[in-house]
Amino acid sequence: MRTTVGIIGAGPAGLLLARLLHRAGIDSVVLEARDRAYVEARQRAGILEQGTVDVLRECGAGARMDREGLRHDGIELRFDRRRHRVDFPELTGGKSVMVYAQTEVVKDLIALHTDEGGPLLFEAKALAVEDPDSEHPRVRYVHEGVEQTLECDYVVGCDGFWGVAREAVPRELSRVFERTYPFGWLGVLADVPPSNDELVYARHDRGFALLSMRSPEVSRLYLQVPDGTDPDEWSDEEIWDELERRFETADGWSLKRGPVTSKSVTPMRSFVHEPMRHGRLFLAGDAAHIVPPTGAKGLNLAVSDVVTFARGLVRLRETGSADRLDAYSETCLRRVWQAERFSYAMTTTLHRAPDATAFDDRLQLARLERIATARSAATDLAENYTGLPFG
Incomplete structure (x- = not known):
């Protein structure tokens, strides 16, 4: 099978990327190791940043979120038996967050992709990413008991911390930063x-x-x-x-x-892998970074990653310039490290060692x-x- 973008993982990052590419007229194939029922039942994060909410709306995946999600304009801090509210819109010029479970985001994106998108293969276990630094990387995977190859122009690993995508980055080029x-x-x-x-x-x-x-x-x-x-x-x-x-x-x-x-x-752990790109392999979400959940950043960082990749690929198609794709790792890591800083600060301020x-x-x-x-x-x-x- 041949496609422009091979996406490993049908979590929110992989599914949103497929949706963004579809809207831009770029074909993709999504490989997911688990079955659909498992994917739609995974319990994960539930706080969507303003930017994530905006992206879901813009790509046509926000209707049920707007009906059923809970907009929150602040949080409450409690300490020393006191209560203090932080007012988001007043402090940020109108921004808020949405309480809408990742499980529901995944269901919405799967429904849209099934109706309008390209191939989404469940129970398709990726085995390896091959030749990531060539012009045509490949993903070896098993589907319905048969080993197959997906030939791509680009591979995006949205397959989580334990996935195979990060393993394709040569060890001598990898740097890992972590804290437990x-x-x-x-x-x-x-x-x-x-x-x-x-x-x-x-x-x-x-x-x-x-x-x-x-x-x-x-x-x-x-x-x-x-x-x-x-x-x-x-x-x-x-x-x-x-x-x-x-x-x-x-x-x-x-x-x-x-x-x-x-x-x-x-x-609770913090983890960052640098770089987030090797050749035509791009890492996104938990494949590249993990934050403690105190700051509600994990899902939102994954969204930021795939939006950055999609914008870069669209720019290449429209202008012939690969500058945004070339800057993918640097661009994403700037935001990742700010999220790591914020999550660490929230964690160490609120938890007692x-x-x-x-x-x-x-x-x-x-x-x-x-x-x-x-x-x-x-x-x-x-x-x-x-x-x-x-x-």
Whole structure:
């Protein structure tokens, strides 16, 4: 099989790239190792930056998001039993975020691609990217029990941290930067309306907590727990009791409880692979970088990557200039490192390290107090949370 762009991975990045290319009249083939039911059920991030929302609307994938998504104009920070709201539109000139689960974004993009796009092969496991530095790289893959080859002009690896795309970058050219954290997030879904209209980020001496939501009827909540925690070690009652302690305020705010429908633990890490391009192979999303979820950047960085690639390829087609494609890695990495910085700052400000001292505690409170009292600090948080401009 032959195509212009071979896309490995049918997560939101791969599917959005296929959609952007289709709208530009550029053909592509998407290879996805899992079946459609699995892909449409994967639970991931749920906060879309303003730029991500705009791109989904522009490519015709925003109708259900606008009907069912929840626009949020701010977040609430809690510390020292106090509440402080950060107003996004007021600080950023009108920007906001959308609460709309990645699962739903994927469903929308798959439906559009099935109706209008090119080949989307589920249960097509990529084995290797070959000759990435040639004019015609190839992807070897297995589909329906038969090994096949996809010949491309370009390959974009949207296949996650454990995918094969990054392996095609020679080791002598690769640089890896990473940090692991000694804690994770115990996350629960609960059939109960959210206890707050906007997300609540709570810093507490017992550890971080996050109040989020999936819909007006379903709450998504998180607790900081030691790395390696088994979620089954926590009973539902223990989870609710601990959430209540960490969200406690002096004004009598109360937490709504309800049936817990799922529990899982998410490890926390930061990871960046440089470069994000080798020859005609381009890495996007988790294949190139991972951020701790505190800043809600993971999905949005993946969107930024594929938008940058699509714009570069369109420019090449329209003008003959490859300057944007040539600058892909540098352009994406500028935004990636800003997201890494922001996510690290949010994580270290709100989570309590196992070896934290009284001095560390006071520093955290001082950082939060600065956000609550200095417009410049609040603006920096709001601008990064709602999303820096795409490259």
